[in-house]
Amino acid sequence: MYLKLRFKIIGIFLLGSVFISAQKPIYKNPKQPIEIRIQDLLKRMTPEEKFWQCFMIPGDLDNVPKGQYSHGIFGLQVSAGNLGDGVAGQLLKYNANEDAEKLAKKINAIQKYFVEESRLGIPIIPFDEALHGLVREGATAFPQSIALAATFNTDLMAQVSTAIAKESKLRGIRQILTPVINLASDVRWGRTEETYGEDPFLTSVMGVSFVTSFENKGIITTPKHFLANVGEGGRDSYPIHWSKRYLEETHLIPFHTAFTKGKSRSVMTSYNLLDGRPSTANHWLLTEKLKKDWNFTGFIISDASAVGGANVLHFTAKDYDDASAQAINAGLDVIFQTEYKHYKLFMPPFLDGRISKERIDDAISRVLRAKFELGLFENPYVSTKEIEELKKLNHKPLAEEAAAESFVLLQNNNQTLPVPETVKKILVVGTDAVDARLGGYSGPGNKKVNILDGLKNYTPNKDIEIMYSKGIDWNLKEFTTISNEYLTSENKKGLKGSYFSNTDLKGNPTFEKQDEQFNFKWTLYSPNPEKLQPDNYSIRWTGKLEAPDFGKYQLGLRGNDGFRLYLDGKLLIDQWEKLSYSSKTVEVDFTKGKKYDLRIEFHENRGEANLELIWNYGLQNYQKDFKEALDLAQKADYIIVTAGIHEGEFQDRSSLSLPGNQESFIHEVAKLNKPTTVVLVGGSAIKTTTWKDKVGAILDVWYPGEEGGNAVAKTLFGVENPSGKLPVTFPIEEGQLPLTYNHHPTGRGNDYYDLSGEPLYPFGFGLSYTTFEISNLQLNKTQYSENDTIIAKMNVKNTGSKTGSEVVQLYVKDLLASVSRPIIELKGFQKIELKAGESKSVTIEVPVKQLQFLNEKKEWTVEKGTYRIMIGNSSKNLPLKQNIEVL
Incomplete structure (x- = not known):
């Protein structure tokens, strides 16, 4: 009897054990709190599996045997690969021929492998670039980032980013390595085009509008490059030696805002040195500032191949695994490399104790938290319904709207623009009229419309002849x-x-x-x-x-x-x-x-x-092209010269002049005394000093996106009225650089012995085909406490004859401070459209806490005293002023 009872008990126990083991692990139970799921999964992971959740690469399952991924991986940039040689390669190439449906299905297949065949079934995060549009076949190419900033329209930015987010998620992309919220403190920097300009406030509000759309749709945003990716001379990734006060009050502000207001859950480090340490291994930056001071709970990734830079570029690590240990110990969470095989160089310190278990688990927890929050364990795939929805998307009208709002009219002498109705024969000159360049980090775009085609699209039923001659080239080659x-x-x-x-x-x-x-x-x-x-x-x-x-x-x-x-x-x-x-x-x-x-x-x-x-074999006959264009110009009623610059990553500029033979042609064609408009194509400041007074109009269209040609044509003919404002300062000469509007007071004068210290075109500047009057500034009060909000109201009237939009800008000047403050700072703006003769009231609100700065003790404070509120339409045109007191 006892024996039978014992066997019964054992049987029940064994059945219970089978039942328990058949249950889902806690980490796979969506009803459990995320933190409990993280801890459960951590306990099940081997040291090797933990490393792989800290390692991200471009690629897919086609170039690596599937068995090599049994350990899982953080994520993949699908159908992308290394462009260049070696472990230190930093640039990537993409499969631009893979349409949206193919990419979505491919990501599903890859995700299925990791969920069903890797040991723990941890899904990956498919990631990609989406600076101003996903860099993929079929994705909409919107205007470049600098152009979106020039709109001074955060609502429009939100519409654009929502469209990009939708196009990304429906393809299965769950993390984007964007936006670039570095400050363009020197316009010689080749990556100025990727930024939102030189100002911390403008960059912050544009950045928040961008990242919020993605985060709300379940896509992780990765603001970059942390920190200050532009050094002396405007050179990319040069070492930074600026004071922590300066960094805190400028370059760090957009990042802090992206995390606190935009809820970005990731950040990418920069390639440069900061105060003698690589940003990827900078304990002050990654741990003390970001994780402790700011309480950042997301994960930090390196830029591509940046970790090894401590060894081969900065010489602060003896080898790659030392660089790996230094980076992770300093606070980096994920190593971004460009090839699978590189893992061998970075894994050792994860296994031999040079990185503590606590630090590794903290890094893994941050990654797993994101994967749980994204719902990847429950819904890792793109559904058939979503793929069908993707096919129906059409964001081309939005791309054209964004382009038109970004154009900055720099000059319009003698009402050269819009093109008069009396003009019957127009000559268009320049390679940028036909190339439809999109700028850096761009996909191929959808049926890109170049400027020449845009003009032809607009004029088919009009009695206007459009002639074209290449004439000039920004990329003129001797060899x-x-x-x-x-x-x-x-x-x-x-x-x-x-x-x-x-x-x-x-x-x-x-x-x-x-x-x-x-x-x-x-x-x-x-x-x-x-x-x-x-x-x-x-x-x-x-x-x-x-x-x-x-x-x-x-x-x-x-x-x-x-x-x-x-x-x-x-x-x-x-x-x-x-x-x-x-x-x-x-x-x-x-x-x-x-x-x-x-x-x-x-x-x-x-x-x-x-x-x-x-x-010099096979080169084009530039002199012949030049002469042909001049000959055609004599037959034209009106001349449009498209002129552009060369820039980008690894392509900083020593000169801001138009390259090639473009300026020579402008000088020559100006001698004909015919109405001439120069359309500038590029993502940064361009020096126009020597030729601007010889032409009628100058319109900066940046890199206007796939619908740019149509937007340019409608703007040139007056259907659209330019309303963009400069997000960067245009200098008179390179010798003035770096030149930003919000510099600190000088100990002497601001001029050179042979040149003014003033800009050619100031931050916030931009003309219109109509005119505006801003008047009657009224503040809600004149004395404020730290928790109050300054409410500024003013009237804006369209005093011209055309409908147009004006950007009303509010700047603040601290009249007396314990430490030096910028001469002025942008603190708010509002864009408003008005019909001819129409007048409206505009309100701009500024929380008093936005006036805070670091005092002598390096403490954030709103200092008591007198501040000047200034209102106008550029940083150099602020006619309305009123002082306030902060008590």
Whole structure:
């Protein structure tokens, strides 16, 4: 009897055990609190699985055997890959031919693998770029970020970001690596186009409008680059030595606002040094400021390949795993690399104790919290219904509206714009009339409309002839890289490269490889960081050069010196001494089809190498294009010159002038004394000093997006009235830079001995086809406490003859402070549309707490005293002023 009873009890126990084990783990139970689910999952994870939740890469399951992902991963940038070589590669390429439905289904398939076949079933976060539109086939390309800022319209920004968020989520994207909320403190910076301008307030409110739309739709936003990605001289990712007071009161403000008001759940670090430490491994920045002071509960990711920069760029880490340990210990949560195989370099400190279990678990908890909040454990897939909805989306009208609102009319002498109805023959000149450039971090766009097509779209039923001539080119080239179709080595395209770990080509090469393209930019690292030091190597290339034609051509090398070129054994170029960056060419009399023995030697002893094999074969006849355009201009009633600049990541500008032969053409065409409008295309300040008074109108259209051509045409003909305002200051000369409107008072004057300190076009400036009058400023009171709100009311009247919009801007000046304050600061604005003769009241509210700054003790305070409220339509035109007291 006892034995039977015992067996019964054991049986019941075993059945109960089976029942319990069959239950879902706590972390998979959506009814459990998120923090409980996190802790349950953490206990089940191996150290290796924890590492993989801290590792993100571009790619998919096509290029890595599925079994290698059994440990899971943080997330993937699907159908993207490394553009460049090595662990330090920082740029990515995308599959632009994969339409929305294919991408959504591919992400579903990838997600299915991780949910069903990885050990713990942790879903991934599919991430992507979406600066001004998702960078994918079929996604709408809106105007570039700087253009959206120029609208000074936060409601419009919210509409644009909502559209981008919808297009992203319906494809399965659940994190975007945007927006860029760095301040464009120096317009020479090549990435100014990606920002919302130079002002902390404008950047903050635009940033909040952008990120809120995504976060509300369950997409994590990742403001970047934390912190201050522009250094001295406007150079990208240069070291920052600014005081913490300055950073707190300027560059940190947009980030703090994005986290507290926009609810961004992630942030990306920058490549640069901040106070001697890489941003990716800066304990003050990531832990003390962000996580402790601001109580940030989201996760911090590095920029692509930035962690290893501590080793190969900043020399503050002895190797990659040391860089990994330093970054995670400083507060970084997720390492962003560009290839799967890089994990071997960054995993060791996660396993050997150099990173504490507490720090690892904190990083993992932040990642898992986001995945739980997104609902990925319950709903990881894009549904068929959502894919069908995606096909029906049409945001082209919104793209055109955003473009039209962003255009800034810089000059309009003699009412050159709108184009008069009497004009019957218009000449359009310039490559930017036909190229429809979208700017950096852009997808391909949907049926992009260029400026020339926009003009033709607008005028088909009008008695107006539109002529076009290329005429000019911002990308004018004297030489071009020699294509690999003319280079061979051992019956392979390109040249054979022998790489030596010394600077004099001695001994046996460390390695050899076939280099198909001869245009090298090893500015961040050596040709192979694992085998060569960036400042101690040499290379010999050998092969054949086939002459494409008969005739005399210039052949040579362009780079940072330290090179030689031999043709058929004869030394033609000998620039072995390292001096600077230069181009060296010689004239060669080619025989078509002949294959010449080619040998090139190069050495690098200081890093940042550049080398390009060049010639002048096949280049366009620019002089012929120039003359043809001038000849056509004589036949035209009206001339539209489209002129643009070259900029972008790794492409800072030393000159703000129009590149190529664009300015020369403007000077020449102006001599015809015909009404001429210059349409500027670019994402930053452009110097117009030498030619602006020779033309009638200047319209800055930025990078206006896929519907930009139609918006430009309607603006030129007066259907749309320009209402954009400058989010950056345009200087008279480069020597004034950096130049921002909100600088601090100087100890002496503000001028140069040979130039004014004033800008050419100030922050907030922008003309209209009509005129406005702002009057009758009334404040709700004149004395305020710290918790009050300043309510400013004023009348705005359209005193012209056309409907138009004006941006009323409110600035504040602290008249006496314990520490120096900016001469003025933007604190509010309101955009209003008025019909001709119409008048309306405008209200701008400013919480008094927005007047706070860091006192001498580095404490945030609203200091008692007198402040001046100033109202106008630019930072240099503020006719309405009234003092207030803060008690």
